[in-house]
Amino acid sequence: MHWSLIIYAGLITFVTRFSMIFLLNKDILNDKAKKILSFVPAAIFPAIIFPPIFLDDLGTVDLENNPKILAAIFAIIVGYLSRNIIATIFVGLLSYWFLIFVYYQ
Amino acid sequence: MRDKLKTLTKGIIDVSPLMIPVVPFGIIYGVIGMDLGIGPYMTLGLSIIIFGGASQIVLLQLFSGGATSLVILSSVGAVNARHVLYGAVLSEHLFGLKIFWKVILSYVMTDQAFAVSNNYFKKDNKDSNQHYHLLGSGFTCWTIWQISTILGIVLGSVVPEELGLSFTISLTFLALLISDFRKFKNIIVMLVSGLVATIGYNTIPFKAYIIVAALAALIVAVLLTLTDSEKK
Numbered sequence: 001m002h003w004s005l006i007i008y009a010g011l012i013t014f015v016t017r018f019s020m021i022f023l024l025n026k027d028i029l030n031d032k033a034k035k036i037l038s039f040v041p042a043a044i045f046p047a048i049i050f051p052p053i054f055l056d057d058l059g060t061v062d063l064e065n066n067p068k069i070l071a072a073i074f075a076i077i078v079g080y081l082s083r084n085i086i087a088t089i090f091v092g093l094l095s096y097w098f099l100i101f102v103y104y105q
Numbered sequence: 106m107r108d109k110l111k112t113l114t115k116g117i118i119d120v121s122p123l124m125i126p127v128v129p130f131g132i133i134y135g136v137i138g139m140d141l142g143i144g145p146y147m148t149l150g151l152s153i154i155i156f157g158g159a160s161q162i163v164l165l166q167l168f169s170g171g172a173t174s175l176v177i178l179s180s181v182g183a184v185n186a187r188h189v190l191y192g193a194v195l196s197e198h199l200f201g202l203k204i205f206w207k208v209i210l211s212y213v214m215t216d217q218a219f220a221v222s223n224n225y226f227k228k229d230n231k232d233s234n235q236h237y238h239l240l241g242s243g244f245t246c247w248t249i250w251q252i253s254t255i256l257g258i259v260l261g262s263v264v265p266e267e268l269g270l271s272f273t274i275s276l277t278f279l280a281l282l283i284s285d286f287r288k289f290k291n292i293i294v295m296l297v298s299g300l301v302a303t304i305g306y307n308t309i310p311f312k313a314y315i316i317v318a319a320l321a322a323l324i325v326a327v328l329l330t331l332t333d334s335e336k337k
Contacts, residue, residue: 001168003147005168005177005178006147006151006154006155006164007154008174008178009151009154009160009164009178010154010156012160012178012181012185013157013160013181013185013188014211014212016188016189017188017191017192017211017214018192019189019192020190020192020193020195020196021196021199021207021210021211022192022207022211023196034190034193034194035330036323036327036330037186037187037189037190038190039294039330040187040319040323041282041285042282042285042291042295042298042322042326043295043297043319043326044183044186044298044315044318045159045279045281045282045298046295046296046299046302046322047299047301047318047319047322048159048162048163048166048274048302048315049299050275050299051302051303051306052272052274052275053272053275054303055303055306059306059307068272071272072276075276075279075280076279079280079282079286080283080286080287083283083284084283085126085280085281085283088279088280088283089126089129089273089276092272092273092276092280093273096269097269
């Protein structure tokens, strides 16, 4: 990796944070635009979450013998019920460890 | 001066509970950076220069998958698009500030700092030093993020690979979405994004699956938003 890539990525991150504070014009974004922007995390994060869970090392979909799917389901259930970020991560990780070290052994 | 310090301290206190999940996230990031072999300086360099967990993870993930710079940078841009919204919301309270302040506050504006300081701004409109709240919350995030990155770098060399810590990336992002789990439209948007990314992982060229999936999901979000307002 080259430092220039990191600096460009840093600049992009900064510019997105800076743009609206700097440009300010309260009405530059109407309510509809704000509403659509509020969907951005839901539109992007699953694209990061899904592939490593469902695909194996060769990049093919692996639905059987896949402890990550089960662990993710446990995490989702806990997240839904508790709305607690840490609980969600820990239950997901602990159930994953249980599955790979105990259940599948 | 005392008031400024008070507001700054309030920012630090308000954001502190939200720092608890940031610590494991930072450690995991540091461990992954070391796992991918980019070395301690670059791993920490990313945390200082980019200072955004999601952006840093996406950059590492795509880089290790062999994506081109253009795809990596546009994916980072897509991940950051939510900050445009934060800026738009905060600009109302920050427009009177000098450019120096705007630059500093933009650099430290994270999801967590935005959440608590925006709450404070909405409550306490009269305080002319209210930007010190965001300075306090933002720099608390910054400090915790750098410390936990360093912890991860140190641990990265001792944590065994069998633990499958890379799975925690998926879990961390999943946990960031828990407030969306109860909204039907958001669930649809999430499923579209995830399915397109999984199916397109091998078929979409240049590892552009994150951007393509995000755009597809956003189009669905736009359609859902439009049909919603027609009903009114």
